[in-house]
Amino acid sequence: MNRIAGFELTKSTGNYHPLIISINYVEGKRPYAMISYCVFTLDSQKTVTGARVVKQVVLINGLPFEIKSIYGMVEESDSVEAAAHIDVKDDDSEKECLICLSETKDTLIMPCAHLCICGDCGKSLIKAK
Numbered sequence: 001m002n003r004i005a006g007f008e009l010t011k012s013t014g015n016y017h018p019l020i021i022s023i024n025y026v027e028g029k030r031p032y033a034m035i036s037y038c039v040f041t042l043d044s045q046k047t048v049t050g051a052r053v054v055k056q057v058v059l060i061n062g063l064p065f066e067i068k069s070i071y072g073m074v075e076e077s078d079s080v081e082a083a084a085h086i087d088v089k090d091d092d093s094e095k096e097c098l099i100c101l102s103e104t105k106d107t108l109i110m111p112c113a114h115l116c117i118c119g120d121c122g123k124s125l126i127k128a129k
Contacts, residue, residue, distance in 0.1 A: 036055075070114075
């Protein structure tokens with residue numbers, strides 16, 4: 001289920017029954033929403049044991065933006081409490097900026113969404129461009 005078209009996320013077919021969670025609000029006259037498209041997780045006896053998010057979309061001023069994963073961050077999904085917890089890898093060498101090798105990674109490279117450099121090196125890259 002790596003690549004799912006939008007209409008496939010909402011269609012119930014065979015043993016696939018989607019779960020869609022939508023939180024909507026209006027601030028002023030601007031609509032906002034957070035939509036999570038999920039699938040049910042099953043155990044070996046086909047009993048529902050939970051739900052897994054396959055895609056998330058945020059609506060800002062009526063415009064949809066898909067939330068993407070950030071490369072370089074790890075999701076701990078082995079426990080229920082940790083399912084939503086995302087953290088930088090524990091290995092100290094994995095936390096270092098790939099350019100200066102001394103500061104902590106805190107800046108995303110776009111559009112690839114790699115979390116691999118520090119803010120100062122990011123600014124240097126922009127100036128060099």
